[in-house]
Amino acid sequence: MSANPAASATSESAEPARNLLVARDVHKSFGQTEVLKGIDLTVTEGEVVALIGASGSGKTTFLRCINLLEEFEQGSITVDGDPVGYTDRGGSRRRLSEGRLAAQRARIGMVFQSFNLFPHMTAAQNVMLGLVKVKGMAKAEARSLADHWLARVGLADRADHHPYQLSGGQQQRVAIARAVAMDPRLILFDEVTSALDPELVSEVLGVMKDLAKSGMTMLVVSHEMLFVRDVATHVVFLDSGRIVEEGEPHAVFKNPKSDRLRAFLGRFTDIIGDITAR
Amino acid sequence: MQRTYLGELMKAKWSLLQGFITTMEISAIVIVIGLIAGMIGGLLLVYGPKPVRLLMRLYVDVLRGIPVLVLILFSYYGLALLGVNISAYTAGVVALAGFCSAHMSETFRGAIDSIPVGQTEAAKAIGLTFQQRFIYVLLPQAARRIVPPAINTAVEMVKGTTLLSIIGVLDVLLATQQTIARNYMVIEFYATAMLFYFVLNFTLSRMGAYFERRFGFIRY
Ligand SMILES: Nc1ncnc2c1ncn2[C@@H]1O[C@H](COP(=O)(O)OP(=O)(O)OP(=O)(O)O)[C@@H](O)[C@H]1O
Ligand SMILES: [Mg+2]
Numbered sequence: 001m002s003a004n005p006a007a008s009a010t011s012e013s014a015e016p017a018r019n020l021l022v023a024r025d026v027h028k029s030f031g032q033t034e035v036l037k038g039i040d041l042t043v044t045e046g047e048v049v050a051l052i053g054a055s056g057s058g059k060t061t062f063l064r065c066i067n068l069l070e071e072f073e074q075g076s077i078t079v080d081g082d083p084v085g086y087t088d089r090g091g092s093r094r095r096l097s098e099g100r101l102a103a104q105r106a107r108i109g110m111v112f113q114s115f116n117l118f119p120h121m122t123a124a125q126n127v128m129l130g131l132v133k134v135k136g137m138a139k140a141e142a143r144s145l146a147d148h149w150l151a152r153v154g155l156a157d158r159a160d161h162h163p164y165q166l167s168g169g170q171q172q173r174v175a176i177a178r179a180v181a182m183d184p185r186l187i188l189f190d191e192v193t194s195a196l197d198p199e200l201v202s203e204v205l206g207v208m209k210d211l212a213k214s215g216m217t218m219l220v221v222s223h224e225m226l227f228v229r230d231v232a233t234h235v236v237f238l239d240s241g242r243i244v245e246e247g248e249p250h251a252v253f254k255n256p257k258s259d260r261l262r263a264f265l266g267r268f269t270d271i272i273g274d275i276t277a278r
Numbered sequence: 279m280q281r282t283y284l285g286e287l288m289k290a291k292w293s294l295l296q297g298f299i300t301t302m303e304i305s306a307i308v309i310v311i312g313l314i315a316g317m318i319g320g321l322l323l324v325y326g327p328k329p330v331r332l333l334m335r336l337y338v339d340v341l342r343g344i345p346v347l348v349l350i351l352f353s354y355y356g357l358a359l360l361g362v363n364i365s366a367y368t369a370g371v372v373a374l375a376g377f378c379s380a381h382m383s384e385t386f387r388g389a390i391d392s393i394p395v396g397q398t399e400a401a402k403a404i405g406l407t408f409q410q411r412f413i414y415v416l417l418p419q420a421a422r423r424i425v426p427p428a429i430n431t432a433v434e435m436v437k438g439t440t441l442l443s444i445i446g447v448l449d450v451l452l453a454t455q456q457t458i459a460r461n462y463m464v465i466e467f468y469a470t471a472m473l474f475y476f477v478l479n480f481t482l483s484r485m486g487a488y489f490e491r492r493f494g495f496i497r498y
Contacts, residue, residue, distance in 0.1 A: 069403070099407060110400075112399065114394075116396035118397065119419065175400075
């Protein structure tokens with residue numbers, strides 16, 4: 001028996017998982033409408049957290065608050081220990097300067113539903129832009145890193161293609177490479193397969209699965225319930241701006257506690273009838 | 279003694295050359311100022327705080343709504359009455375540059391506004407600052423939409439310089455008129471002036487067409 005149980009506990013788990021994202025009581029309104037009504041969420045390193053919920057429940061808005069694309073009025077979001085978006089000096093809450101915001105965003109990756117590749121640049125240039133301009137990397141080094149990540153997403157032979165020469169699935173994989181290459185603490189995915197033709201969905205999900213396996217911390221908004229069930233370590237159900245239920249995906253899908261989640265999952269039974277059965 | 283066109287052209291060559299230089303010079307100054315001010319004006323119209331945006335909007339709409347000649351006369355005679363003494367040349371440049379800037383501001387605003395908001399958001403998401411987003415992401419995409427109307431404006435400005443002959447700026451038109459007053463070769467020398475303006479503006483248009491093709495691949 002150890003004289004100091006706390007010490008032995010820490011020595012057993014050599015490094016406790018870091019909290020990469022801590023959201024506390026996040027409130028956000030558009031005009032009179034409160035869209036986020038106090039979101040509390042913690043994502044630890046290496047976790048893949050899926051955010052599900054009906055259209056309009058606030059999933060996109062929450063992701064955009066994390067990446068400072070949207071301002072929020074109340075609460076706090078901390079990414080890897082760094083409170084994002086605002087300072088709280090002298091009791092008054094102030095938006096950070098443009099420069100500080102840019103530096104914080106560089107540490108948070110984001111992949112969008114509509115890809116948003118830069119159309120005037122090749123795939124490699126899309127990936128290199130942030131590396132060169134934000135990280136100050138030399139062009140040659142950035143290029144080899146871009147080639148590395150484009151190969152990882154299966155696009156080694158498309159590095160010098162412009163977006164219009166790529167399919168939707170390929171464009172989205174370039175967008176993922178662009179986000180990952182920045183070496184972010186956390187990557188946000190907002191319905192990244194929703195704009196894709198059905199036959200292109202799996203190639204993008206495959207890349208995301210691969211990323212998840214490599215230990216990347218991910219917060220994923222998705223309606224791909226099979227992907228959520230199989231890849232997410234934790235699933236969060238958002239309803240009208242509140243987290244109503246969360247937990248391990250199989251458990252949550254099998255025994256939804258709230259009527260809202262049961263109703264929401266019910267919509268997917270046609271496509272994935274076995275989701276709650278397993 | 280028989281007057282020949284070439285003989286008269288040689289006699290008038292220094293005066294005409296001076297006119298060419300003045301026209302080219304004023305056109306260039308006005309277009310360059312217009313492009314720079316238009317870029318800044320366009321940015322203010324899109325991203326400026328509300329009062330600045332409103333002021334810019336007022337400037338742009340007022341100047342675009344006034345005939346250039348009125349602007350020129352106001353700039354020359356009006357400013358003199360207000361005690362600001364400037365040469366006809368300067369007054370002309372001020373009026374044309376003010377007019378050009380207003381048009382270019384609107385052109386830049388339209389081009390920046392037409393870029394999908396997702397472009398800015400993707401650029402923000404990789405950590406680019408405002409300046410970097412503008413230079414590397416927005417401007418190259420806006421260029422394709424800026425060039426055609428900007429070339430139009432530039433061509434209008436070259437044509438507009440002829441109005442400065444009214445306040446006594448010795449441009450191609452005034453030099454031509456003075457030449458004709460001496461030799462009465464009306465057709466020949468107006469044709470010479472026309473050829474000059476045509477060549478200058480045709481060159482501008484061709485440059486525009488080239489740039490348009492160059493950026494034509496940008497699609498969403
Ligand atoms: N810029 C905006 N201005 C006003 N209201 C907005 C704005 N953006 C979102 N909303 C509103 O906020 C609510 C939440 O929107 P949000 O896009 O976050 O939902 P979502 O869960 O991502 O939905 P979906 O599944 O359809 O993408 C919606 O009611 C929406 O109409
Ligand atoms: Mg959404």
